[in-house]
Amino acid sequence: xxxxxxxxxxxKENDVMIQDIEAFRASLTGDAPPPGLSRALQAxxxxxxxxxxxxHRAAQDDDSIDGAxxxxxxxRKEGDLANAGYWYRQAGRPVATGSLDAxxxxxxxxxxxxxx
Numbered sequence: 338x339x340x341x342x343x344x345x346x347x348x349k350e351n352d353v354m355i356q357d358i359e360a361f362r363a364s365l366t367g368d369a370p371p372p373g374l375s376r377a378l379q380a381x382x383x384x385x386x387x388x389x390x391x392x393h394r395a396a397q398d399d400d401s402i403d404g405a406x407x408x409x410x411x412x413r414k415e416g417d418l419a420n421a422g423y424w425y426r427q428a429g430r431p432v433a434t435g436s437l438d439a440x441x442x443x444x445x446x447x448x449x450x451x452x453x
Contacts, residue, residue: 358446377403381445384411402428403448409433410440 355361355371361382364371370382376399383392389411396408409424414437425432433440 356449358442358449361445361449375399375401375403375448377401377407378445378448380404380407380411381441381448384414384441389415403451406430406444410437410444413437413440 354373355364355378361378362385365382365385370379374382376395380392380395380399383389383395393408393411396404396411398404399407405424405428409421409428409430410433412418412421412424413433415421418432422432
């Protein structure tokens, strides 16, 4: 059973920091996102694990530009392009046109590199 992202701590104490996409992908076998991930990265973690609803809850709980970008991706994946367009605008990003896999990887890499 996956942990609800809305009830996870934002504490950085004793957190294992995921710094590259290989480590992030390796973490996908766990029952919950690794400690220390931003809500946006938690959303991408849940999405990669096939739990769109948990991913969406985590993205909704992130009021940042990064959260808006992930929120846009999730609605694009869902097929709700109008809603996705709104969230791309909130994130200040162009609407993605490539594959969903490529967009997931791009967002994940950018957020990991920025320490988010």
